[in-house]
Amino acid sequence: MKINHLKSTCISILAGCVFVVLTSTPLCAQIATGYEIAKWHQFKTAAISYTFDDNTAKQLTVAVPLFDKYNYKVTLNTVTGWTPNWTGLKAASINGHEIASHTVTHPALNTLSIAGQETELQQSQSTINTNIPNAECVTVAYPNCVLGDLPTIKKYYIAGRICSGMIVSSSPSDFYNISSILVGTQSTLNTANDFNGKVALAKSSKGWCVFLIHGIDNDGGYSPTQSSEIGSHLSYVNTNSADYWVDTFGNVVKYIKERNALVLTENVVTTDSLQLTVTDNLDNTIYNVPVTIRRSLPASWQNARVYMNNNLVSSTISVSGTNKYIVFDVVPGQGELFLARSNEVVLGYKALQNFTPLHIGPNPFSKEIKVETNGIFQYFVYSLDGRLIENGSFSNSLVIGDHLIPGMYFLNIRNDREYYQTKIIKT
Secondary structure, X not given: OOOOOOOEEEEXXXXXXXXXXXXXXXXXXXXXXXXXXXXXXXXXXXXXXXXXEXXXXXXXHHHHHHHHOOOOOOEEEEOOOOOOOHHHHHHHHHOOOEEEEOOOOOOOHHHOOHHHHHHHHHHHHHHHHHHOOXXXXXXXXXXXXXXOOHHHHHHHOOEEEOOOOOOEOOOOOOOOOEOOEEOOOOOOOOOHHHHHHHHHHHHHHOOEEEEEEOOEOOOOOOOOEOHHHHXXXXXXXXXXXXXXXXXXXXXXXXXXXXXXXXXXXXXXXEOOEEEEXXXXXXXXXXXXXXXXXXXXXXXXXXOEEEEXXXXXXXXXXXXXXXXXXXXXXXXXXXXXXXEEEOOOOOOOOOOOOOOOOOEEEOOOEOOOEEEEEEEEEEEEEEEOOOOEEEEEEEEEEEEEOOOOOOEEEEEXXXXXXXXXXXXXXXX
């Protein structure tokens, strides 16, 4: 896989006008009034990533289960030429852990020619993608923490990890020099309390703590760390889960880039519904991590629901002071979003595409819309907030819409075997 890097485009929206400016600076979010994008997932205070190098013997068998206990995901930086356990790595990947590059033979990249670096970086990624087909390898940990030729690295990876021992900023200036913190016998960090102190520093700076781990217990790996200390530390993180978002190195990188590139616009559809557009200019095949968004509810709304492509999106209502918010996660560029006022429970529906031959049109419509199918069927018209507007039972054809006010609705059609839902718009 080759990744192309283009100049970013910042879009400013002012007084109804759109200005497009090409820039070589990092991407910049443009967010509609009333919305807030979480610095970290679900508005956690800090992020933590645990990265494991060199595919040592007890990483998969001892360490990973400690993280699975809390559903925490880790990054396994794999040296592809060191006979990794591909079966175990594939199982870990399916479970959400990241399998990332640590080159083919673990050389210091700056000691190689450009051609040699290309071989190490490209072949490592290709081998991982072949053996782990369910996920793309998009990040790299440099052997011995030594950065190589940056243009070559950028051909294949979206970020790279060094080990300068620093807490990472919430918006790093250079994604190819992301710091990590070495732990184990070759470090001053050996105990759970040592690890806890580092994540506390990340919390105080609202930053990102990346741990660098090699050997586990007595498996012969470099700078071994005791699994008991990792387990105690993870218990502490779990106890303080309101503060810490734990995810893979790659997912945190993606989240930051998506968050910083986000463009969110809002259009009023009716007094009870809003249309949202959430996009960025990133490659959607790579950047697929949900970003957390919240919006303060309009004064007359007591509750709300979020829909994407007619499906109900999981959301929560939170209160901060006198403000009430709806909080939800969305992957930018995945579809049409609607925010609807709701004072009742709204059920999510899944449309079935193999419904008996069915025609609905015209849509949008200005006066009436006709439904045609075979046999007896029931219809239901719902507002975007889930309120039933009208319903009935007909045979073969039906004309509706004359009593609807302009706006957007869900039309549900069902017979004794099938169910179908679509969106209709009266202009």
